[in-house]
Amino acid sequence: MVAFGKKLKERQIQEWQGYYINYKLMKKKVRQYAQQIDVGTQDRRQVLKDFSRMLDNQIEKIVLFLLEQQGLLASRIAKLDEQHDALLPQPNISQIYELREAYKAVGQDLLKLLFFVEINAVGLRKILKKFDKRFGYRFTNYYVKTRANHPYSQLQQVFKHVGIGAVVGAISRNLHELQDRQGSYLSIYDHPALPLQDPVIDSINAAVDRLTHSTNFLNFLAQHALIMQDELPAPIEERVDDKKYHFMSLLLNLANTFLYMVNTYIVVPTADDYSLSLGAAATVCGVVIGAMAVAQVFSSVYFSAWSNKSYFKPLIFSSIVLFVGNILYALAYDLNSIAVLLIGRLFCGLGSARAVNRRYISDCVPLKYRMQASAGFVSASALGMACGPALAGFLQTNFKIYKLTFNEDTLPGWVMAVAWLVYLIWLCISFKEPSREIEENSIPQESNAEAVENDSLESGLKQPLLTSSEDNQQDEDGEQECDESEEACEDSHRAATSIRSAYRLLTPSVKVQLLIYFMLKYAMEILLSESSVITTYYFQWSTSTVAIFLACLGLTVLPVNIVVGSYISNMFEDRQILVASEIMVCIGVLLSFHIFSPYTVPQYVCSGLILFVSAEVLEGVNLALLSRVMSSRLSRGTYNGGLLSTEAGTIARVIADGTITLAGYLGDSRLLNVTLLPSLLICISSIIATCCTYNSLY
Structure with a gap:
């Protein structure tokens, strides 16, 4: 695989090459400083x-060029507006067509400019990471703290630009007005929900969202899937290959996800x-x-390899x-055997194919559908989590057929066995194995599907920047791009081949995010499982009442993600939401303790709701940040970032x-407080660790 610097150069727009970040020069300077x-x-x-001054100059070069190009685009739009006004008294079809094409051309040039900024943003993140690796994770903290929030910050211009929205608005408004509305007086401001008439506007908005980390409900929900992409955005002219896409196969993967989550939680109300x-x-x-979770620790690995x-x-x-x-x-x-019961649950855990479900989405779903598919994956999990306990609440009966007992304890097993049998038949009839021809001819796709085209949900600067060295290549001056102090150059882009090698790629920021993921899964499991x-001990609830409570908790997942994804995530930075959510989880745990008697239903329900909802919010931003700070070597291969997060949560x-x-x-009588104490300690530890790495989550 080519070095990052070479790949960066290959994806540059040729006529603008002098205005990109000089990544090669800055990388050499890092080596010189170390020596x-x-x-x-x-x-x-x-x-x-010295390095701060050099980086400031590089950013200033990028920003001034960006402003210059924005001015040129604004001038072109102003001239087109004059032509547009001249057409209003006596519109001519051919002239209107030419004017629309001219506006589209401006839109295409704006898209090129956004692509220019996006590549530079990735380069800046990467050089900061490289400097941190050399000098102990200190520079990013200092640089971001002093530059990011300054009123004259040029760093913010690269990541959150002012003026782009005005250009997009001018192009979209004029294209809308030039469309034949059959005499309608309505504008885009009257019907903002109407689809824009040209795909270029959608592409521009998607690029702006990636650069500003702006998000929506589907985007935020899809982040939970942690389907990682390559670090650089795909060239504008690249198109998605649809040959491997098969809707029914995708539906079968989502059904597998749903059924597995139902299978996991259907036993919770009756397990005691x-x-x-x-x-x-x-x-x-x-x-x-x-x-089930114990077996899943191992099944996640072999299913990831098998896929x-x-x-x-x-x-x-x-399914079998x-x-x-x-x-x-x-x-x-x-059989009156607790051993058979546990073996049955172990078998269920050994059948966890979530790694395959996630991998299928990243491998075989085109970019234009991948965000929806990722959101579907998370939604299927959430609905399964809610439906499991709810279904258990309905299975309140008791009868025998021959020597087999069917009651509230055994019916979850029988119902799920029938469900998996039906699913197996459906799978055999409808699933279509995708072709692997493309992967055989492509090194990145052979190593892992998650390193596919990058123009999707979590692409561009949402991606991790390598903490390892580059490939052992010589630059134009005959110097090697990597040096002795970094790991072997030939292995610098190779996917991790074991859990141990994957662990070596974990930076402090990644470790903290995995700790947070561990904490929230631990706290949620304590709440649900006990x-x-x-x-029963405190309130004498029946199985049906417990099932309704758990189902209601599960049903909060989608509404919470709608609110956070559509509003909160666009008002605050991910790291701010992260800390706030951790604090709320901590409050939820504290409120759950049995300190004052009597222990009441409102206290239990309210504390459980705060804990569960906060953990759900925390999971979304945690996985978004994890994908951003994780090495791109962990976006490929069997031991990828998705597997590591799954293992952390399962453990x-x-x-x-x-x-x-x-x-x-x-x-x-002591169960509640004893089990909540570790949750509280881990939560406090994660908050402290987050504060220590806060500036590196930029």
Whole structure:
């Protein structure tokens, strides 16, 4: 794979080459500073001053060129407006057509300018990361703190420009007016929801959103999927390949996601009763629920590796294993065996194909649909999480057929076994294995689908910047781009080949984001898994009442994401929302403690709602920031960023469920406080860690 500097140069617009960030020069300077500090000819303070001045000059060059080009575009629009006004008394069809084409040409040039800014933004982020790697993560903190919020900040001009919106508005308004409206007096301001008449405007708006981190509901929701892209935006002329796209296959992947989440949470309201009926303690429900997560720790790895070769076969295997697991879960009652119950849940965890579902979206769904598909993946998970407990609440019956018992404990297993059997038949009939010809001819796609075209939901500067060195190539001056102090150049762009090598790529910022993900999954699992035991002990809730409570929590996911994605994320920076959400999770945990007697239903419900909703908000911004700060080497291969986050969350669930079972030995009266204490400590730790790395989340 080519070095970043070479790739950066290849994607530059030729006539503007002199105005791009001089990445090669700055990279050489970083190496020189390191050598000078080693031999003692420079101190760190002088290096910071010198490099800051150089970076300021580079940014000023970019910004002045940006303003100059904006002025030229504004002048062209002003001249076109004069022609437009001259046409109003006696409109001519051919002249109107020519004028519309002229406005479109301005739009295309504006898109080129945005592409220019986007590449420079990625280059700036990357050189800051490279400097930090050399000098201990200090420079970005200093530079961003002193430059980003200054009233004369040129750094902000690169990431959040003023003036682009006015140019976009002028182009779109005039194109709208030139469209034949059959005498209508309405404008775009009267019907802002109407689709724009030319795709170039949509492309421009998408580019502006990527640069400003502006988002919407679908975008914010899709971030939860953590489908990572390459670090650089795709060239404007590139088009998406649709050959591998098959809607029914995508639908089957989303159905697999939905059913798996239903399967995970359908046992939560009844797991304690099931454990008691088999002679175990009620708190063994933690092990019953967590057994699925234990197996998922391993299944995520082999399913991720398997998806390098096929999607159909792992989905078939997943369905069969889940069918068998649910049959064992249901039979455990009549066999009176807690071991069979746990084996059944382990089988269910071994059938977790979420890695395949996520990989299929990044591999085989075209860019124009990928955001919707990613949002569908998250929505399917959220709906499954809500439907699982709700379905358990309806399965309140008790009868026998021959020697098989069907009651509220066993019916979740029987129902899910039938569901997976139906799904398996549907899968065999309708799934279409996508062609791998393109991946065989393309190194990046062979290594991982998540390094595909970048013009999508999480592309451009939303992507991680490499913390490793570049490929061992020589530049135009005959100098090698990497040096001895960095890891071997030939491995610098290779995907991680093991969990250990993936761990080495984790910077402090990435580790903190994974800690946050661990924390929120731990806190949510404690809340959900022990809900049946806690509510039975304190409030004597029935299974149906617990199921309704859990279903209501699950149903908050989509409304919360609508509010955050459409409004809050456009009002505040992701890192600000991150800290606020962590604090709210901490408050939710604190309010859940049983300190004052009696422990009331309003206290439990309100604290649980605050904790769950805050954790949902936190998950969205956490994964968005994780994709931004994570090395692009972790966007490819089996051991990718999605797998690491999945493993962090799954391990959190395993530990949380184990904590519930261990705390059960202290008695039900102490269960709540004992299990909440680790949540509180981890939450406080994550807040402190976030504050320490706050400026690196820029």
